[in-house]
Amino acid sequence: MSSYEFQVIILAVDNTSAKLGPIDENLPHVMLPVANRPILSYQLEMLERSGFKSVLIVTQDYAQNRIAAYVNQVYKDQNQGKLEVEFFVLKDQNQIGTCEILYRIREKIRTNFMVITGNLIADEGFIRQMADLHRGNDSSLTMMLYPKKVATTEVKETTDSTYVDYIVLDEKTNRILQMEPATDIEDAVLVSKQMLRHFPNIVVNNNLQDAQFYVFSRWVIDLIIEEQKTKNIPITSIKKQLIPLLLQCQIPGHGKKLPATSVNRTQDLALSMSTSATPFNPSYHINQNTQDTIKCLTYLTNGYSININTIQNYTQANRDVASGQTSYKPYEAPGKNNYIDVKAQVAPTSVGADCVIGTESILGPKCSVKKSIIGKHCKFGQSVRIENAIIMDYVTIEDHCGISGSIIGNNVYIKTKSVKDSQIASGFTVSKGNALITHLLSSILTYFPTQLKSTDLKSKQISNQLD
Template sequence: MTDLTSKCPKALLPVGNMPMIWYPVNMLERAGFEEAIVIVLQSTLNEIQKTLVDIHRVKMKLLFEPIPDNDLGTADSLRNLKGKIKTDVLVISCDLITDLSLHHIANVHRTYNASVTMLLSTVPQQYLDIAPPGVKSRKRSEKDFIGFDERGDRVLFMASEADLEDTVTFRKSVLKRHPFINIKSGLTDCHLYLMKKWVIDYLSTSQSLSSIKSELIPYLVKKQFSKPKKEMPNTNQSVISEDTKPDIFSFSSEDPLAQEVQEMSTWIDHQGDMEDCYHDNKIRCYAYVQDGGFCVRANTLSAYSESNKQIPKILQNIAPKLEITNIHPAATVKNKSQVGTECLVAEGTTLGEKSSVKRAIVGKHCKIGDKCKIANSVIMDYVNILDGCSVTGSIVGSNVHIHEKCEIKDCIVGAGQSLNAMGQFTNEAIVDIDKMMEI
C-alpha cells in the first residue's frame, strides 16, 4: 500500500472518515480495557498520538512505544516490550476492522488454558473478486493452510502456501491423538493474538524469531507435539559443547496450584481415549473463527477500498456512542444533488449543484463542484474536485486538486497531486515516484 502511505502513516489512513488505528482501539474500549500500549515508528509518534488523544479523544490510557524506523519485525517489536508486559497479552494489528466482541476470544483462551489463541475469519467473496484500483497487476496468492482438530478450534497445523511442497507430512504421534484433521485454506489470519506471558518471556530469549505471524505462531503450533529435552545431561558430551539455549518447555511450565486443580477436575478436552487432559501437551494453540459479522484486515488496496464501502453499514454498531449521520451537519449539499445512503460526507465539505455521490466516502473540508459524479470511491480530506468531473472506483489522497471535466476510473491519486482539466485516467497510480519506498 505504498501508493497511499508515502505521505500518510498506514495507521492514519481513513476508513469511514476515521483513522484506521481507531478501530482496534475502539474495540478494546468496548471490551472494557483501560490501558493499551501502542507501538509506533519514531517518525510517526507525534502524528498518531495527536490524532488519537487530541482529535478523537480516546478515553483509554494509551502508552506510546516508539521504535526505530528501520525494518523491525512484529516479533522484534514485541520483544522490546518484555519489561512492560506483566500478564497475558492481547496483540492486535492496526489494520483490523471487526465488530467482534472480544469475550469470544477470551472464552476460548480460558476454556482450554491456551498458550496462544488467534482470531481467524472467512474472507467475504467480494474481497476476493474485486480488482484493486491503480495499475493492473497479477494477483498474488497468500493463502494459509490451517489444520484443525475434530472440534474445530485447536490448531494442529499452520503453514503459508509459499512454504508448502506437494505433500504435507504429519508425525504418527499427532495422527494417533488427532486422527481427524480438517485442513482449511479459506481463512484469514486477522493478526489478533491472545498470548500467555511465558510466550513473551521465551520470545525475549529467541532472537531468531522476527515475525509473529510467519515465524512465532507456526513455531508454537509445531512445538505442541514435541517433548521437553531430558534434564539429565549426556555424560559423553563435553560441557563446552552442551547447548545452553533455554528449552521452550522450561518457559511453559504451569502454576503448581493450577496444575493440581486440573488433575482433580473431571473436565477433559477430548474423547475416545483415557489420556490426561490436553494429552498432557504443555503448549496449546487454539483459534476462534468469526463466521458472521464484519471482520476484515485492510492491509491491501482492494481490502482497504472495499472496507470503506462497507463501513457505513456497521459504524453505528461498533461505535454506538458516536452520533453518526451520512451527511455531517457541518457539510453543505446544494440543490438537486444526491448522496446515497451508503455514503459518508464529513464536516466542512461542500457538494455543488446536480452532483451525485454513491457508495463513496468523502473526507473533511472537500469542495466538489457542480455536475460531478463520485461513485465507489474514497475521497480523503481537503480535496478540490471542480465542475463536471467523474471519479469512479478510485482512491484520492488528501490535498488533491482535480480540474474541470476530469474522468478518473479505477485509479489511485496520491496526496498533493494536481490533475489537469479534461484529463482521462484509467487504472493508473498517480503518485510522486521519489516518495515511493522500494521493496
C-alpha cells in the same frame, strides 16, 4: 473478564507487505481513514466496548506525533478519554519484526497479553469469548480466524494469494496445528506422520483468514527472550516464526526445550501431594523425565472482521461501515440512509445511500454522489459525478468531472474530466488529458511501492503534462 487479566498491545507500525500504495504513503497506516475515521479509532472503540481501561500502542518515531495528536485531541474529545493510552516509540530507521517489538517491550508485559495489528477492524463481541477460551483451556496461543469475506458487487475481486493461508485444524479440539502461507505451497500441504499419529482428525482449510488478533500466555515472552539470547538468528516475526514454533511444540517429541514458566502445574502439584498419586493418575508425570507440550487454539468468529492489507479490503471496509454492515458508525450525522456532516454544504446535490460526506465539504450544484466516501474540507464544482469512490480530505475537483471506482488521496487537485479505477497519491494534481498517466502511475506504485515512491515524483511533473 477483568481487563487487568490481559494487557493489550496495538502494533501501530507500518507493514511493508501491505499492498496499499500509493494511498497510505504519506501517513501512518493506522491513520488511514475508513469512512472518514482512522483505522486506529475502530480499535480503540473495540477495546472500550470490551471494558479495557488501558492499551499500549507501539509506533515508529516518524509516526508518533501524528498518532499521538489524534489520541490526545480528537480521540479524547470524541470519547471522553475512556482508555488510558501509553506509547512505546521505536527509534529504528528501518522496520523491525513483530517479535523483535515484543522483545523490546518485554518489561512492560506482566500478564497474559493480546496483540492486535494495525490492520484490523472487528466488532468487539468475540473478545470476551476468546479470552475465556484461552484462560479456561490453559492455552499458550489463541488466534482469531474469520471466514474469507466475499466482496460486494462494487468491489473488484482479486486473485492475490499473499494473504491466503492453508490452516490445519484438529476438528475435535479446536487446536490449530499448522499454518502455511499459500505463497509457500508448491503442490500440496505436507503434514508430518508424527502429527497424524497424535491428531488423526485433522482438516485443512484455505477459506479461513488469520485476523492477526492473538492472545498469548505470559511465558511466551520468556521464550522470545531465550531465543534472542541463544540463537545466532533469533525469531523476528510473530506470524512467520513465533506461531509456527508454538504450533510445533504441541506435538510430543517436538525437541524444543520450553521455559519453565510454560506449564501450569498448579493442579498437578496438588494432586502429586495426595496419597493417591500413582503411575496411573495424571499427576504421576510430574516426577518423570517427560517432555512438555502446549496448546494452541483457534477462535472462529462469526462477527464482522476485516484486515485492511489490500486495496480491495480497504475499499470493502469503507463500504461496510457506510452501509451498516458493522456495528461501528461514521462520526458524521446520520440521515435516512447516509451520513452527512452538519457543516457540509451539499445543496442542491444528490447524495445517495451508503455515502459519507465530511465536515465543511462543499459540493456544487447538480453534483451526484453514489456509494462513496467524501472526506473533510473537499470542494467540488458543478455537475461532478462521484460513484463507488473514496475521496480523502482537502480534495478539489473542477466542474463536470466524473470519478468512479477510485481512491483519491489527501490534497489532490483534479482538473481532468474523468478518473476511473485509479488510486491517486496525496498531493498530486491531475491535469486535463493525463488521467491515463496518473492511472498507470498509481498502478506502478501499488505493485512496486519500494522501487518507486510517490515522494520521488513531484506533483508538478504530473500537473504540467498535457495541460
